[in-house]
Amino acid sequence: xxxxxFPFFLLFWSIAYLAQSQSDSLAAKELRIVxxxxxPVSRYAAGSRVTSLDSAFLKINNSGQLSEILQFRxxxxxxxxxxxxxxTAAFRGTSASQTAVLWHGFNINQPTLGQTDFSVIPVxxxxxxxxxxxxxxxxxxxxxxxxxxxxxxxxxxGSGLKLRLQQDFGSFNHAFTSLNGSYSTKKIHLKTNxxxxxxxxxxxxxxxxxxxxxxxxxxxxxxxxKGFTQDLDLKLGNYHTLSFRxxxxxxxxxxxxxxxxxxxxxxxxxxNLRLMAEWNHISDRIGRTAxxxxxxxxxxxxxxxxxxxxxxIDTYQAQAEHTLFIQxxxxxxxxxxxxxxxxxxxxxxxxVREDRAAIFGWIRYNPVARLNLSLNLRQSFVDGxxxxxxxxxxxxFYLLDKVSSTLILKGNLSRGFRVPTLNDRFxxxxxxxxxxxxxxxYETGLQHTYKINQFRLTSEATVYRLLVDDYIQWVPxxxxxxxxxxxxxxxxxxxxxxxxxxxxxxxxTVLNAGFLYSYTQSKQRKTYLPTAEPLNQQLYYVxxxxxRGYTGFKYDTWLLTANVNFTGMRYTTPENNQWLPAYTxxxxxxxxxxxxxxxxxxxxxxxxNATNAIYQTLEYYAMxxxxxxxxxxxxxx
Amino acid sequence: MKxxxxxxxxxxxxxxxxxxxxxxxxxxxxxxPKGTYERGVFVVNEGNxxxxxxxxxxxxxxxNTAEPDIFKAVxxxxxxxxxxxxxxxxxxxxVVVNNSNKIEVADxxxxxWLATIENLKLPRYMTVANNKGYVTxxxxxxxxxxxxxxxDLNANTVIKAIPVGTQPEQIVTFNNKVYVTNSGANTVSVxxxxxxxxxxxxxxxxxxxxxxxxxxxKLWVLCGGNTVYTxxxxxxxxxxxxxxxxxxxxxxxxxxxxxxxxxxxxLLEDLTTNKDKNKLLYSYAGKVYQFDISATSLPGxxxxxxxxxGIGVEPGTGFIYGAxxxxxxxxxxxxxxxxxxxxxxxxATAVGPNGFVFK
Numbered sequence: 001x002x003x004x005x006f007p008f009f010l011l012f013w014s015i016a017y018l019a020q021s022q023s024d025s026l027a028a029k030e031l032r033i034v035x036x037x038x039x040p041v042s043r044y045a046a047g048s049r050v051t052s053l054d055s056a057f058l059k060i061n062n063s064g065q066l067s068e069i070l071q072f073r074x075x076x077x078x079x080x081x082x083x084x085x086x087x088t089a090a091f092r093g094t095s096a097s098q099t100a101v102l103w104h105g106f107n108i109n110q111p112t113l114g115q116t117d118f119s120v121i122p123v124x125x126x127x128x129x130x131x132x133x134x135x136x137x138x139x140x141x142x143x144x145x146x147x148x149x150x151x152x153x154x155x156x157x158g159s160g161l162k163l164r165l166q167q168d169f170g171s172f173n174h175a176f177t178s179l180n181g182s183y184s185t186k187k188i189h190l191k192t193n194x195x196x197x198x199x200x201x202x203x204x205x206x207x208x209x210x211x212x213x214x215x216x217x218x219x220x221x222x223x224x225x226k227g228f229t230q231d232l233d234l235k236l237g238n239y240h241t242l243s244f245r246x247x248x249x250x251x252x253x254x255x256x257x258x259x260x261x262x263x264x265x266x267x268x269x270x271x272n273l274r275l276m277a278e279w280n281h282i283s284d285r286i287g288r289t290a291x292x293x294x295x296x297x298x299x300x301x302x303x304x305x306x307x308x309x310x311x312x313i314d315t316y317q318a319q320a321e322h323t324l325f326i327q328x329x330x331x332x333x334x335x336x337x338x339x340x341x342x343x344x345x346x347x348x349x350x351x352v353r354e355d356r357a358a359i360f361g362w363i364r365y366n367p368v369a370r371l372n373l374s375l376n377l378r379q380s381f382v383d384g385x386x387x388x389x390x391x392x393x394x395x396x397f398y399l400l401d402k403v404s405s406t407l408i409l410k411g412n413l414s415r416g417f418r419v420p421t422l423n424d425r426f427x428x429x430x431x432x433x434x435x436x437x438x439x440x441x442y443e444t445g446l447q448h449t450y451k452i453n454q455f456r457l458t459s460e461a462t463v464y465r466l467l468v469d470d471y472i473q474w475v476p477x478x479x480x481x482x483x484x485x486x487x488x489x490x491x492x493x494x495x496x497x498x499x500x501x502x503x504x505x506x507x508x509t510v511l512n513a514g515f516l517y518s519y520t521q522s523k524q525r526k527t528y529l530p531t532a533e534p535l536n537q538q539l540y541y542v543x544x545x546x547x548r549g550y551t552g553f554k555y556d557t558w559l560l561t562a563n564v565n566f567t568g569m570r571y572t573t574p575e576n577n578q579w580l581p582a583y584t585x586x587x588x589x590x591x592x593x594x595x596x597x598x599x600x601x602x603x604x605x606x607x608x609n610a611t612n613a614i615y616q617t618l619e620y621y622a623m624x625x626x627x628x629x630x631x632x633x634x635x636x637x
Numbered sequence: 638m639k640x641x642x643x644x645x646x647x648x649x650x651x652x653x654x655x656x657x658x659x660x661x662x663x664x665x666x667x668x669x670p671k672g673t674y675e676r677g678v679f680v681v682n683e684g685n686x687x688x689x690x691x692x693x694x695x696x697x698x699x700x701n702t703a704e705p706d707i708f709k710a711v712x713x714x715x716x717x718x719x720x721x722x723x724x725x726x727x728x729x730x731x732v733v734v735n736n737s738n739k740i741e742v743a744d745x746x747x748x749x750w751l752a753t754i755e756n757l758k759l760p761r762y763m764t765v766a767n768n769k770g771y772v773t774x775x776x777x778x779x780x781x782x783x784x785x786x787x788x789d790l791n792a793n794t795v796i797k798a799i800p801v802g803t804q805p806e807q808i809v810t811f812n813n814k815v816y817v818t819n820s821g822a823n824t825v826s827v828x829x830x831x832x833x834x835x836x837x838x839x840x841x842x843x844x845x846x847x848x849x850x851x852x853x854x855k856l857w858v859l860c861g862g863n864t865v866y867t868x869x870x871x872x873x874x875x876x877x878x879x880x881x882x883x884x885x886x887x888x889x890x891x892x893x894x895x896x897x898x899x900x901x902x903x904l905l906e907d908l909t910t911n912k913d914k915n916k917l918l919y920s921y922a923g924k925v926y927q928f929d930i931s932a933t934s935l936p937g938x939x940x941x942x943x944x945x946x947g948i949g950v951e952p953g954t955g956f957i958y959g960a961x962x963x964x965x966x967x968x969x970x971x972x973x974x975x976x977x978x979x980x981x982x983x984x985a986t987a988v989g990p991n992g993f994v995f996k
Contacts, residue, residue, distance in 0.1 A: 533967040
């Protein structure tokens with residue numbers, strides 16, 4: 001475990017102990033919780049598409065990584081270099097560094113590459129995942145070009161002591177152990193989770209790149225992950241809330257070679273420590289103030305037979321914002337944030353530092369009950385760059401607003417940007433004339449909700465056009481043969497998403513089913529340097545058609561769920577003359593729980609890739625066929 | 638009687654006719670093509686590192702057609718990751734697939750797969766001498782020395798590994814000896830093909846990357862020079878060395894002449910000869926130059942004002958081929974010039990073309 005992490009771990013427990021002894025004496029006072037944001041969607045810009053992943057789905061699949069979750073409930077295409085290896089996201093046809101990932105409001109994309117490796121984000125570290133589609137530079141700053149993924153663990157108050165123990169076993173020597181304890185009263189919420197996950201990943205696959213198409217066992221794909229999360233939320237008086245959160249993951253993963261490559265014993269050891277503190281003040285008169293500070297340390301050590309490189313970056317971030325409510329219809333929010341990066345990378349000539357700052361504001365105005373208007377603005381400042389002013393303007397119009405059904409017409413215009421990453425700036429030779437990427441996103445859609453008795457149906461349809469300009473790509477310089485980043489091209493993505501989910505709840509039964517279909521056409525329209533990449537062809541590894549389907553049935557103590565991912569054909573070359581065929585993945589889980597008073601035992605059996613599909617998300621990187629897992633859980637309260 | 642004579646004549650005529658047909662078809666049997674790829678230009682395409690898209694393209698210059706990936710078209714599977722070079726001997730094509738640690742052996746005329754040579758460690762270039770194959774191997778980029786593996790060409794297995802200098806690169810056979818440039822250092826190893834051991838090491842300039850033999854039986858080695866970067870693109874002038882062109886006498890392994898290049902820090906590689914082997918061609922600082930082997934100084938003016946990732950000269954016609962790999966994101970181009978450097982036409986290749994093999 002990282003030496004820095006352990007003292008913080010102790011600190012939280014000691015604060016909790018002190019706070020608890022305090023709260024006992026304050027228990028007599030009642031606390032009025034003021035619900036500011038009535039509808040969850042109002043946290044975000046009006047007119048944008050935001051979905052929240054089902055928490056029951058997260059609970060069943062908590063032994064894996066974020067990459068496995070996203071590929072079943074979002075249209076995001078995950079490029080997997082093997083089951084335990086690097087996984088990057090392509091959202092609405094954009095690149096891996098054009099999706100922002102935030103944890104409680106702080107961007108956790110690696111500052112060196114500007115992207116997140118979704119294979120080292122354990123699901124157990126958070127309890128809520130919200131997905132924002134489209135550019136959202138005004139809300140989230142750099143990197144939110146194709147979309148943003150928001151990870152949070154909201155505090156739950158007054159639920160007492162809870163204990164969760166979990167042990168999973170699965171194919172290819174997969175094992176997952178998790179210890180989760182939480183204690184909450186009306187004034188304190190303390191939650192700790194310690195976990196360990198490991199797998200050998202020596203699955204069998206057919207190597208069709210070798211003569212005779214032999215059946216081989218995958219080598220060099222083992223994973224070993226351990227870590228903890230610790231959250232402490234305190235209510236001080238009626239108006240103040242103080243939160244401390246920590247998240248530590250230590251990953252030791254081998255990097256899977258593809259079917260054509262020789263095994264060079266590639267291995268990545270990542271250590272990520274994320275610490276934050278947040279102070280919230282809510283009052284009817286002055287509104288809501290939030291101040292957050294965070295410290296992240298991202299350490300990566302990559303080794304193979306010819307390389308040994310270390311990256312160690314410290315990030316310090318601070319955010320302050322204030323929200324003012326005027327009458328019932330008008331909300332103002334203004335704020336500022338600052339970030340400081342410092343660190344080293346074996347590839348850089350010297351240690352680096354970079355400072356960034358931003359000021360932002362938003363107005364939310366409901367001129368009439370049925371109309372929500374919002375305007376967000378953000379201006380970022382980065383050492384040596386001029387990111388554009390990023391606005392988001394959106395509108396929600398309630399065509400129908402009844403108790404049983406609502407129909408909302410949404411429209412949204414937003415800008416996004418992505419500043420060059422630390423690698424773009426500091427990896428020799430670099431490019432002194434590099435500009436940030438910028439994007440314009442236009443979308444419109446309809447959202448419908450229907451509720452009657454125990455039945456609920458929500459549907460949403462969206463069409464969008466996303467233009468990304470000054471797209472950064474690394475190309476080799478002619479005179480020296482060395483690679484450096486250039487603002488190479490303009491890419492336009494157009495498409496749409498159609499989704500629907502229905503659920504039926506009764507005393508003993510919960511039945512739900514849903515689907516999400518997305519269509520993406522992403523093409524290069526213009527290049528600023530002469531390259532041989534042809535224009536107006538579908539970008540490679542962007543599937544045109546994607547379909548996700550899911551259903552869950554819960555009856556009494558039994559549960560049965562199925563998740564389907566259909567991904568259409570993807571081209572593997574810019575000329576669109578070679579492709580990977582479409583594939584379908586089906587995951588099924590069956591569970592039974594037994595309750596004895598305050599104790600609950602649960603057993604869940606899972607079959608993943610039940611149809612035994614042979615597929616790759618990246619050419620020649622083998623993926624496992626059918627495999628199984630068994631989860632044993634014990635819950636107290 | 639008359640009827641019989643007529644019948645006779647008809648029969649004789651028929652026999653003669655069928656004989657004529659048989660004889661002419663016998664003649665056309667010897668002219669039948671041995672395969673689609675019997676005559677033409679092969680382009681070696683590296684592909685992108687770790688993408689497994691290395692390929693051999695085939696240019697049929699008379700029909701003006703180009704096939705991007707002949708191995709995959711014929712054998713229905715990819716060649717592998719990072720195809721570095723190809724060597725043809727005895728109607729067999731040996732394709733060296735660097736990052737897959739193997740050599741794929743195919744019929745040089747039909748490109749049907751014959752065998753795979755394994756147990757190699759980052760192989761680069763191959764030659765044949767004394768009925769054996771010799772392959773340079775890097776082993777890894779952190780070890781001090783690479784090796785040359787000796788291959789039994791009947792069994793297609795490695796029979797011996799000969800340690801040489803750092804990062805051995807190109808390899809050539811002359812007078813039954815094998816010469817290897819050690820591109821990570823400043824030497825050329827000479828291998829005796831009877832004993833399969835290094836019999837001499839010749840010191841040349843820094844980073845020798847390519848070599849060739851001229852019409853006078855002299856060995857020429859192109860050394861890229863060593864550029865020590867301080868904070869890119871700036872480099873240390875004093876610590877860096879310039880590139881050089883070195884002439885060696887293979888009879889006594891003596892360095893006879895050294896031509897040093899004027900500026901440091903420029904890319905200098907791809908030494909090859911013209912059709913008559915009395916001129917040398919190489920790429921320097923983004924242009925192609927031609928050097929007469931009897932000249933006393935390096936040429937000032939370039940032959941072709943364009944940067945290539947690889948160059949080759951066609952033995953029959955003397956035409957110069959340049960491999961334009963572009964940005965490596967999409968397929969490259971092979972551009973054909975006449976012997977005076979005037980462009981003729983161009984062909985599409987696969988990703989990352991780095992060299993040519995002529996048949």
